[in-house]
Amino acid sequence: MVVKSQIKLIKSLQQKKYRSKNRMFVVEGIKMVQELLNSNFTVFKIFTTDLSNFKTRADIVEVVSNSELRQMSGLKNPNQALGAFYIPESKTVDFDDWILVLDDVRDPGNLGTIIRLCDWFGIKNLVCSKNTVDCYNPKVLQASMGSIARVNVVYNDLEHFLDNTGKPLYGAFMSGSSVYKEQLPKGGILVMGNEANGISKNVEKLISSKIAIPQFGDSTTESLNVATATAILLNEIRRK
Amino acid sequence: MVVKSQIKLIKSLQQKKYRSKNRMFVVEGIKMVQELLNSNFTVFKIFTTDLSNFKTRADIVEVVSNSELRQMSGLKNPNQALGAFYIPESKTVDFDDWILVLDDVRDPGNLGTIIRLCDWFGIKNLVCSKNTVDCYNPKVLQASMGSIARVNVVYNDLEHFLDNTGKPLYGAFMSGSSVYKEQLPKGGILVMGNEANGISKNVEKLISSKIAIPQFGDSTTESLNVATATAILLNEIRRK
Numbered sequence: 001m002v003v004k005s006q007i008k009l010i011k012s013l014q015q016k017k018y019r020s021k022n023r024m025f026v027v028e029g030i031k032m033v034q035e036l037l038n039s040n041f042t043v044f045k046i047f048t049t050d051l052s053n054f055k056t057r058a059d060i061v062e063v064v065s066n067s068e069l070r071q072m073s074g075l076k077n078p079n080q081a082l083g084a085f086y087i088p089e090s091k092t093v094d095f096d097d098w099i100l101v102l103d104d105v106r107d108p109g110n111l112g113t114i115i116r117l118c119d120w121f122g123i124k125n126l127v128c129s130k131n132t133v134d135c136y137n138p139k140v141l142q143a144s145m146g147s148i149a150r151v152n153v154v155y156n157d158l159e160h161f162l163d164n165t166g167k168p169l170y171g172a173f174m175s176g177s178s179v180y181k182e183q184l185p186k187g188g189i190l191v192m193g194n195e196a197n198g199i200s201k202n203v204e205k206l207i208s209s210k211i212a213i214p215q216f217g218d219s220t221t222e223s224l225n226v227a228t229a230t231a232i233l234l235n236e237i238r239r240k
Numbered sequence: 241m242v243v244k245s246q247i248k249l250i251k252s253l254q255q256k257k258y259r260s261k262n263r264m265f266v267v268e269g270i271k272m273v274q275e276l277l278n279s280n281f282t283v284f285k286i287f288t289t290d291l292s293n294f295k296t297r298a299d300i301v302e303v304v305s306n307s308e309l310r311q312m313s314g315l316k317n318p319n320q321a322l323g324a325f326y327i328p329e330s331k332t333v334d335f336d337d338w339i340l341v342l343d344d345v346r347d348p349g350n351l352g353t354i355i356r357l358c359d360w361f362g363i364k365n366l367v368c369s370k371n372t373v374d375c376y377n378p379k380v381l382q383a384s385m386g387s388i389a390r391v392n393v394v395y396n397d398l399e400h401f402l403d404n405t406g407k408p409l410y411g412a413f414m415s416g417s418s419v420y421k422e423q424l425p426k427g428g429i430l431v432m433g434n435e436a437n438g439i440s441k442n443v444e445k446l447i448s449s450k451i452a453i454p455q456f457g458d459s460t461t462e463s464l465n466v467a468t469a470t471a472i473l474l475n476e477i478r479r480k
Contacts (some may be wrong), residue, residue: 109349113465120464122457145462180479216478217362222385224360225353228471231464235472238456239420 002047002068010047010072010084016134023087025136028075032146033083039149041085047072048081074138087136090154093125095167097187098237101127103158103203104194105226108133112143113227114192119147121234126151129158129203158191162206165189169208171199172229176212179236190237192230242287242308250287250312250324256374263327265376268315272386273323279389281325287312288321314378327376330394333365335407337427338477342368343398343443344434345466351375352383353467354432359387361474366391369398369443398431402446405429409448411439412469416452419476430477432470 012018013026024044027036030053033046037057046054046061049069054061069078093099100123105111111133118126133140135153162169170184171191191207193199199207213224213232224232252258253266264284267276270293273286277297286294286301289309294301309318333339340363345351351373358366373380375393402409410424411431431447433439439447453464453472464472 113468116465117468119457120453120455122455124457143465213360213475214478215360215362217359217364224471225356225383228353228357228468231468231471232475235453235475238454 002062002064002072006045007068007071010082011074013084014074014138016137019087019134019136024084025087025141026072026074026082026084026138027141028073028082028138029079030081032141033081035146036083036085036149039146041088041149044084044086046081046083050080053081091152093127093152093154095165095187097125098123099125099127099167099189100230100234101129101158101162101189101191102132103129103191103199104197105132105192107195107226108137108139109143110195110225110227111135111137112140112145114230115140115144115151115153116147117227117231117234118151119144121238123234124150124152126153127158127161128153128155130155158203159206162189162191162203169206170211171204171207171209172233173198173204173207173210173212174223176210178214179211179233180214182209182211182236184237184240188237190233192226192233195226242302242304242312246285247308247311250322251314253324254314254378256377259327259374259376264324265327265381266312266314266322266324266378267381268313268322268378269319270321272381273321275386276323276325276389279386281328281389284324284326286321286323290320293321331392333367333392333394335405335427337365338363338474339365339367339407339429340470340474341398341402341429341431342366342372343431343439344369344437345372345432347435347466348373348377348379349383350435350465350467351377352380352385354470355380355384355391355393356387357467357471357474358391359384361478363474364390364392366393367398367401368393368395370395398443399446402429402431402443409446410451411444411447411449412473413438413444413450413452414463416450418454419451419473420454422449422451422476424477424480428477430473432466432473435466 013024019025043060047064049066051063072082168185168188253264259265283300287304289306291303312322408425408428
């Protein structure tokens with residue numbers, strides 16, 4: 001039986017305000033919980049309706065009823081386990097490899113997909129503007145499929161961060177030049193913009209090369225989704 | 241004032257069963273409705289709370305109250321306009337260019353994103369297995385951002401469709417050979433599989449070349465999301 005205050009604490013972590021206050025976040029589902037247990041994240045506690053999935057970690061597991069799990073969960077149909085983990089300190093950004101920068105990406109599914117892409121393409125550092133959606137948002141974590149454990153996500157003031165990096169600064173713009181024709185270097189910074197408005201004016205003036213993904217056929221579609229555009233551009237960076 | 245039977249009809253189009261029965265689908269939001277009005281789709285009727293957005297189409301517009309729009313809508317917060325359009329007959333698939341084939345893609349967001357990608361990359365024909373999510377599902381339409389008007393989506397038995405096309409048949413497999421090393425032809429067929437299970441056994445045996453997107457770094461992520469993988473592979477097809 002879980003004490004009420006703990007149910008309240010865990011439930012509160014659905015909201016960014018309480019995640020920041022408690023420096024904790026939650027993931028749901030056996031697979032996600034196990035993946036984060038096997039990562040560098042420090043666990044606070046696991047709540048599960050079925051101990052058999054976490055036998056070796058009895059020290060930090062609490063068996064709960066379906067009803068208790070439902071009270072803690074952010075899901076309509078909670079999936080047997082919920083883990084609360086501590087939010088780690090961001091690590092220093094390594095400028096030797098490519099860095100991905102997000103300027104005000106708001107959709108949790110997009111950010112989660114982009115974290116998963118960074119993981120796939122070995123991009124270790126993802127720098128987000130302060131108004132980009134929180135990477136510990138449950139919907140972000142769900143879309144990132146555990147990749148959050150392997151990508152260093154940092155929130156920073158972009159104008160401050162991008163000034164004087166000494167690195168080539170690429171930005172995705174509809175009006176940019178074809179990425180196929182670019183000689184992309186071994187290290188650099190790629191900036192992707194907001195879903196509706198693209199890269200903000202203040203960040204745009206720091207960009208050294210505006211790049212675009214060519215459009216084919218007689219399409220009149222306006223743009224690609226930011227996650228699919230990121231997929232294509234990271235692939236272009238790595239395929240060289 | 242809309243008659244009750246019409247509200248009931250429009251609301252029913254949220255479900256595939258009634259879309260099939262009535263050969264109609266709905267899109268919501270001024271922008272989407274306008275985009276489909278300017279496409280080849282045949283309109284049944286537009287319902288809006290604000291006529292000023294559709295002044296020139298008074299013949300097919302019905303002004304409704306917020307409450308009536310809410311009764312017809314599939315959204316929590318309906319966005320001023322809802323359009324009902326007729327589902328067109330599928331066109332014949334043109335084998336001269338690349339064709340994208342989806343084997344059992346279930347997530348509406350993924351299918352919508354993939355339709356938008358086809359539009360961007362000028363892929364005119366998208367062939368889906370019969371158990372792939374319906375392309376007129378409201379969540380698919382929302383993610384496709386109007387691209388549904390420019391891509392011919394066909395549902396077919398894949399074993400039947402893929403047999404004897406006379407075209408090179410590529411399939412995305414985790415174990416495939418690097419797409420970077422492939423000499424992709426001017427025309428062909430690319431098959432993408434289900435989110436969890438990939439390409440089915442019956443379709444796999446028809447594939448002539450298994451291709452994969454290389455993974456970088458020491459990542460242990462299992463796979464890419466099917467929409468981002470499709471983005472990367474369509475880009476590889478077109479960039480040649």
